[in-house]
Amino acid sequence: xxxGKVIKYGDNIDTDxxxxxxxxxxxxxxxxxxxxxxxxxxDFVKKVQKGDIMVAxxxxxxxxxxxxxxxxxxxxxxxxxIAETFARIFYRNAINIGLPIMECPExxxxxxxxxIVSVDVYSGxxxxxxxxxxxxxxxxxxxxxxxxxxxxxxxxxxGRVSK
Amino acid sequence: xxxTMTQKILAASAGLDxxxxxxxxxxKLDLVLGNDVTSPVxxxxxxxxxxxxxxxxxxVAIVPDHFTPNKDIKSAEQCKFIREFVREMDIxxxxxxxxxxIEHALIPEKGxxxxxxxxxxxxxxxxxxxxxxxxxxxxxxxxxAAAMATGEAWFKVPEAIKIxxxxxxxxxxxxxxxxxxxxxxxxxxxxxxxxxxxxxxxxAELSMDDRFTIANMAIEAGAKNGIFEVDExxxxxxxxxxxxDYTVYKADEDAEYNRVIxxxxxxxxxxxxxxxxxxxxxxxxxxxxxxxxQVVIGSCTNGRIEDLRAAAEVxxxxxxxxxxxxxxxxxTQQIYLQAMREGLLEIFIEAGAAVSTPTCGPCLGGHMGxxxxxxxxxxxxxxxxxxxxxxxxxxxxxxxxxxxAASAVAGKIASPEEVVK
Numbered sequence: 114x115x116x117g118k119v120i121k122y123g124d125n126i127d128t129d130x131x132x133x134x135x136x137x138x139x140x141x142x143x144x145x146x147x148x149x150x151x152x153x154x155x156d157f158v159k160k161v162q163k164g165d166i167m168v169a170x171x172x173x174x175x176x177x178x179x180x181x182x183x184x185x186x187x188x189x190x191x192x193x194x195i196a197e198t199f200a201r202i203f204y205r206n207a208i209n210i211g212l213p214i215m216e217c218p219e220x221x222x223x224x225x226x227x228x229i230v231s232v233d234v235y236s237g238x239x240x241x242x243x244x245x246x247x248x249x250x251x252x253x254x255x256x257x258x259x260x261x262x263x264x265x266x267x268x269x270x271x272g273r274v275s276k
Numbered sequence: 277x278x279x280t281m282t283q284k285i286l287a288a289s290a291g292l293d294x295x296x297x298x299x300x301x302x303x304k305l306d307l308v309l310g311n312d313v314t315s316p317v318x319x320x321x322x323x324x325x326x327x328x329x330x331x332x333x334x335x336v337a338i339v340p341d342h343f344t345p346n347k348d349i350k351s352a353e354q355c356k357f358i359r360e361f362v363r364e365m366d367i368x369x370x371x372x373x374x375x376x377x378i379e380h381a382l383i384p385e386k387g388x389x390x391x392x393x394x395x396x397x398x399x400x401x402x403x404x405x406x407x408x409x410x411x412x413x414x415x416x417x418x419x420x421a422a423a424m425a426t427g428e429a430w431f432k433v434p435e436a437i438k439i440x441x442x443x444x445x446x447x448x449x450x451x452x453x454x455x456x457x458x459x460x461x462x463x464x465x466x467x468x469x470x471x472x473x474x475x476x477x478x479x480a481e482l483s484m485d486d487r488f489t490i491a492n493m494a495i496e497a498g499a500k501n502g503i504f505e506v507d508e509x510x511x512x513x514x515x516x517x518x519x520x521d522y523t524v525y526k527a528d529e530d531a532e533y534n535r536v537i538x539x540x541x542x543x544x545x546x547x548x549x550x551x552x553x554x555x556x557x558x559x560x561x562x563x564x565x566x567x568x569x570q571v572v573i574g575s576c577t578n579g580r581i582e583d584l585r586a587a588a589e590v591x592x593x594x595x596x597x598x599x600x601x602x603x604x605x606x607x608t609q610q611i612y613l614q615a616m617r618e619g620l621l622e623i624f625i626e627a628g629a630a631v632s633t634p635t636c637g638p639c640l641g642g643h644m645g646x647x648x649x650x651x652x653x654x655x656x657x658x659x660x661x662x663x664x665x666x667x668x669x670x671x672x673x674x675x676x677x678x679x680x681a682a683s684a685v686a687g688k689i690a691s692p693e694e695v696v697k
């Protein structure tokens with residue numbers, strides 16, 4: 114079970130604002146995390162605490178395929194991203210690197226900045242502890258749960274690689 | 277219920293007779309692609325699980341195009357890291373500076389994408405090859421790593437939007453205007469998780485370069501892929517560039533679509549996307565007075581020979597407006613050479629534009645044309661997000677090569693109709 118304080122953003126949060134291209138000359142998670150959300154919210158890196166939950170509107174993570182985006186979010190300490198919808202490449206990338214995400218339009222609209230929220234990524238149940246409300250998100254299909262349980266895509270495919 | 281083009285290709289790649297939307301499948305891949313930003317992460321993941329070789333040395337392509345020729349020491353280190361991997365793995369399709377081009381212009385030109393292929397690339401604009409009737413889509417680095425090791429990738433079979441084209445593009449209206457018009461109509465998540473399938477008599481009126489531009493920006497509507505029905509022009513292109521085997525897939529008559537959109541090409545106008553989303557479109561007639569500091573013509577969206585010809589048609593015998601930095605990037609060495617032979621480079625230089633070696637550079641705010649605070653650019657690129665081309669308080673307006681060139685001459689966003697009289 115994941116629990117944390119919410120940092121909230123709007124619709125169409127693109128990967129250029131999550132991690133601007135000028136920092137893509139490195140793939141070091143710690144370095145990337147220092148610039149996470151920089152062009153949208155300069156204070157993000159100062160205010161984010163380990164375990165915090167990011168909540169946003171529709172089409173979160175649209176734009177570039179840079180895996181540096183979910184890596185930066187994860188390394189900044191965010192424990193889960195809840196959104197109305199995710200852009201598809203971001204969705205894959207998050208699962209592949211083990212950043213928990215949850216699609217739930219109702220929760221994404223209702224939860225406010227600063228709320229304390231808990232998430233069960235397997236059942237899809239999101240609880241807003243501050244507002245004493247629950248929402249039902251879309252749980253992952255079994256196949257994706259297996260990838261998450263294996264600790265990401267690479268561990269999942271380990272048995273089938275050319276050696 | 278029948279299947280769409282995409283569904284048929286995916287079914288075949290998974291060894292299935294039939295698939296339905298939402299079904300999870302494991303597909304065999306014909307090409308796995310990466311660039312200098314995404315490959316280093318993929319290579320590290322590939323090594324982590326102890327993989328010793330790539331699944332097929334002919335079916336992996338690595339194109340260092342984003343920060344090349346290297347813009348700084350860190351980028352140079354990333355490219356060196358890739359180069360060592362390529363040598364060790366004996367990867368055939370690696371293109372160094374000098375033979376390198378922007379990946380999505382280069383891959384079709386090298387004949388590495390053909391109809392019926394299933395292609396993934398660790399770059400969001402991998403959807404470009406749908407112009408050739410292939411299924412191609414962008415993924416992240418970890419998917420690229422797993423695919424280099426196994427030759428496979430998982431997909432959720434997408435639903436589709438059918439886009440029926442009719443009519444013929446008027447003068448000064450291009451593939452870029454078609455896709456901007458569509459994104460303006462359906463929004464940046466209008467095709468989320470779906471394929472955009474282009475069909476209708478209007479397809480035949482579009483050149484291959486127009487189709488590449490339209491398929492390229494499927495991602496800007498949130499789509500998984502964009503794909504064109506294969507016709508004579510496609511096959512002619514394939515014959516000219518490739519000796520790979522290919523298969524032509526046609527949608528079933530009774531294929532189901534989420535939505536059908538009809539577009540009459542004859543009615544379209546040059547279109548511009550205002551900051552900071554590609555869906556903020558206006559026709560050139562609604563633009564108003566918008567002075568610009570920089571014009572960029574190029575990228576995986578619009579750096580092909582026809583794009584350069586359109587820009588040259590506007591710039592010929594004219595000068596770019598004093599103070600407007602105009603930078604033109606042919607997308608590949610082959611396109612560069614052809615532009616030189618056709619005299620286009622001379623037109624550009626005489627007009628006062630800079631002509632650069634192929635690179636993604638300015639499109640993503642990497643190098644070779646970064647914007648300062650408060651500056652404004654018209655670009656033939658694909659994204660106008662906050663900070664995309666430089667300072668978070670700079671602005672990018674997306675347009676066709678003809679509109680970009682006209683804007684360079686006018687010093688403000690302008691229609692080629694006004695500039696070329």
